[in-house]
Amino acid sequence: MTIVKMKRLCLVAPSAMKRKLLRELTRYGCVEIESGEKFLADPAWTEFLEKERGEANAVSSQLSSMNSALTILQKHAPAKGGMMVPKRTISEADFYDEEQISNALTAAQKINQLAQDITELYNRQNQLMAKKCFLSPWQNTDVPLDIKAGKTVSLIFGTCPSSVNLADLQDALSNVKECKLVLENSDKEQHYLSLLVHKSVEEEALDALKPKGFSTVSFKGYSGTARENMDWIDAEIDQNIKTREALVANIVEQQTERQVMEQALDALSLDNTRENVLNSQLYTKKTVYMQGWVPEQATEQIQKVMQGNECAFEFVEAEEGEEPPVLLHNRSGLVSSFGSITELYGLPGYKTVIDPNPFVAIFYFLFFGLMLSDAAYGLILAIFGFLVLKKAKPDGMFKKFMVLATCVGISSFLWGAAFGSWFGNAIPTVVQMATGKEITVPYILDPLAEPMKMLVLSLGFGVVHLFLGMGLSGYRMIKQGHVFDAICDILFWYLIIGGLLAVLLGAQVGLYVALVGAVGVLLTGGRHKKGFGKITGGLGSLYGITSYLSDILSYSRLMALGLATGVVATVINTMGGLAGNGVTGWILFVVVFIIGQAFNLAISLLGAFVHTCRLQYVEFFGKFFEGGGRSFKPLYNKTKYMRILKEEN
């Protein structure tokens, strides 16, 4: 039994202690607190509950301010190292240090303010650019834009489409004597014009021009000539850019506070999680009621925490019909890393008898290597995974995946070495290019030369995998007391498939074994049906042989993907070697080799990952897996930058 037994925890705590209590529970990482909302519909509860539950969450806005400040800082002054930098360690007392956090918040506010100033400067610059665009056609006009032309004369600026002929405009004005139209500038779209006109005929002139597309331009708010205006705009834009640079420099200066801010971000995000939990709990005037789940073996530890915080509490068994969350217990870290593959599919239900992880671990290891099947690729993967583990000391899901990468890298290395594949046929190719001699790398089986052997190996693995899945299903049936079902649904099928395989391998006796199995299935397949269904049900069950056949054939992908990796690598080497044994030939080879092999590695990794998962999920899990579990989500120190040291007390 590897699914951890859960106890329900019910507790009443003094409201004053709630934050301290949750902080301590977080430290152990083994208590999941549920939302209390389900009780709110029950009048028996609401009767004595406070309407106002919890306070507004002040931490959340601090958290988002810290988040945006760190994002801004990262943009202007990127942190060095990336994923290879391990988390810093810190004691819990230092981690929640109020002074540090308030320092960090000050720094964050400063950065956010600076970023806001920068945005405003950008907006101002855009406005200025637009103004400049508007003015630039008028830059040769040497009268001030705000000119008051006097009591009797008006100066009007305007534009008309460039398709209009200037002579037409002059013609239109021929009836208006007291005016003068001057072309100031033209571009692709428009003519820019100024019209000097006596006030008495101003309207007449405008009316005459209007049908030609003339429209007036207003320079309200401007003084001086267009040129002068553009000069000060240019000057302000220059100043604007300089100010922005100075502000960015100010932001970059703040990177001395980065570590404090990162720590504060972690502390605030944990506080925020706890505040959210607290907001969904049930309150009376002085106390808070919480419900949750605790793994059975952790109850003693949690009991101490409760007693230290003046809580009234009890641990009770899960009620009938209640689904406790699922936590898988694995003895070895290696198996639990492969367990992440199971978790990607979905957790087994709480009452599951079988823990699939050890089997997933074995076959994931075998199959991934068989599909990648290149010793050099395997080495690259294993070394990469190992280095990340060593240098960055990751935790959680990321750590599991890195352990996984290291393991399947080793598996690929072993399979690749067995098939004599090192970057495909890179070694013979290079030797032949350099010396002209033909060599072969030692191998146990060449999949391309003996594809039938390889196919039998793949399908053989498939049969073992499927039989194991069926066996696990049978084990569960027996464990639940359905021995007869186990015989009908598992044993008879073992006889049929095993018998047919024996026939394939040349043992005629297998035929009789298979017949016994088939008769068994035919007779019992309809046992849950009524009347006529008892006969047709057996036939229907026997027809299920097609699904076993397709399941087994599905494992041929083990061979196909392995071949694909090797042959594509060989194609790359061949292409690289086309230019022969000269200086250019070698340069071409190196370039093609590096780009091509990197591409092939990426594509093959993706293929191997997806198809290994598929074999586990569809063929293997399909035989026995009972899903539907909800994962156990305890409060724990989930941090991005810091590792909080556990203090034993």
Next chain:
Amino acid sequence: MEWLNAIFSGPFLAILGAALAAGCAGAGSARGVGVAGEAAAGVLTEDPGKFGQTLLLQALPGTQGIYGLLVAFLIMNNIGLFGGNVNVTTSQGFMYLAASLPIAIAGYFSGIAQGRASAASMGVIAKKPEELAKSMLYPAMVETYAVLALLVSILMLTNV
């Protein structure tokens, strides 16, 4: 009737097979990757941080093209095209042509279908990025048939 002889010559038929394998499977992948890419770009407009995940999904229908290339390469290698000394009888040529058909046909259609499944899975990434593994399985189910076709093509080729 020189052209008739040219058509029924072994080398031509074998090369035609290679061309079909690489061409049809490649075309299927191109359409599949294209369709998936269109959906991926849509997801990215909302959240550019999902670039890596959508790229993974987009790459899935690309494998048919590689399988086609692989079969084409095997044919060219088997008939000695790279050595410059092509010696294939007409009946062998037809066999190479036939052996290229599984991956050519299944590659073309499964590439497109897988692309559509990938595009639909982009919706999963848009709303529930943590379910990447599950969303990758739907397109992978389609690929099974391309893998089977590849296998048959290879088994045929190695026994011509």
